[in-house]
Amino acid sequence: MARLLAQARAKDPTTEVIRVEAATYEAHQLDTLVSPSLFGEPRLVLVPALEQMTDALLTDLLAYVDSAAASADPEVSVVLRHNGGQRGRRLLEAVGASGYPVVSCPPVKSPRDKSALVSADVARAGRRIEPEAVGALVDALGSDLRELCSAVDQLLADTQGTISAEHVSTYYAGRIEATGFTVADAAAAGSTSAAITALRHAVATGTDPVVVVAALATKVRQLARVAASGGRRMTPADLGMAPWQVDRARRELSGWSDDALATAIVAVAKADAEVKGGSRDAVYAVERAVLTVCRARSRGTTARR
Incomplete structure (x- = not known):
């Protein structure tokens, strides 16, 4: 949307941008907005939350899409943004079938x-x-x-x-x-003091133990994926990871054995169950998992040596 607005103003700095609130729209307002200007200034009509549209806006936009090919003012652009949900699907289908540009933005x-x-x-x-x-x-x-x-x-x-x-x-x-990822990175490096310090800081600043365990699980999964790829030529896309994640995992794996990774996976899986209701003290459950991961990494370093 920012690029569309920039393109419109780059073409003509006098372009008027009109924002339409879909949830409060009243019938026939669109007719005025898309009508030719008295002085011919270009205009961009923006509807940023189409999924909130009133029935009146749905009716007017369907009529506009149906007639725009023959009667639309070339100096007027209409940009619709639908943020998800079923409301307005009929309009989206009509726009898609009309030949106008549609940009799909998957999550x-x-x-x-x-x-x-x-x-x-x-x-x-x-x-x-x-x-x-x-x-x-x-x-x-x-x-x-x-x-x-x-x-x-x-x-x-x-x-x-x-x-x-x-x-x-x-x-x-x-x-x-203050993020769980800092805890996970320190644990993966086997730095017990740094991992526990980061964990306590994260909890003190409001980070949920569930989030910390999720970060630990992500870290261990990444290490396991890269370790399992061995010497095979697998791209980051094959591993479901970003290139920087693969590079970091390869560096971190120098301190891990297969048995150590297995120990860490079991510890994190146990902590995941505990922080989601299986334990009375979620923070203690996370701390125990962090310590187990750190110790596993230390044993892994010894084993590789």
Whole structure:
């Protein structure tokens, strides 16, 4: 949507942008908005929450789509954004069948997709970002996609040259330190004191034990996937991971044996059940899992030696 608005204003800086609130729309308002202007100024009509539309807006948009090919003002653009749900599906089908451009935006859920989003936004701005910086951003802010994108915008505005892991740490150190991923990274490295310190800080700042266990599970799964690939030539996509995740997992695996990974997997699975109602003390359950993972990694290092 930002690019569409930028394109409209790049074509003509006098373009008027009109935002329509779908939930409060009244009948025939659209007729006025898409009618030719007295002075011929270009206009962009934006409906950002189409799924909230009133029956009146649905009726008017269906009529507009049906007649626009023959009678639409070429100086008027209409941009509709549907954020999901069943409301307005008939309109979406009509727009799709009309030949007008439709952009489908599937949910961005996996760390790999979030990493790709960050990298693409930075590249679109003509800048570069270090893989470690991408990973740090996703770890710190990946649970909220809008916040993640806003962080990219802020870094682009406030830094110059390549965005580094140091830049991310400077702006978001507190967020990074308070996430379950920091706990998981320290545990995977076998650093007991750092992992427990990070865990207590995360809990003290409001991080749910369930989230910490989820981060541990993600970390252990990634290590196991990369370990299982062995010497086979598997791409990050084959492993369901971002390239920076694969590179980090390969570095971290130097301290793990297969038996140690198995021990960690069992410990995290047990903690997952305990923090979801199987234990009276969820924090203690997580702490025990973290200690088990750290000890397993230490034994794995000994075994490999």
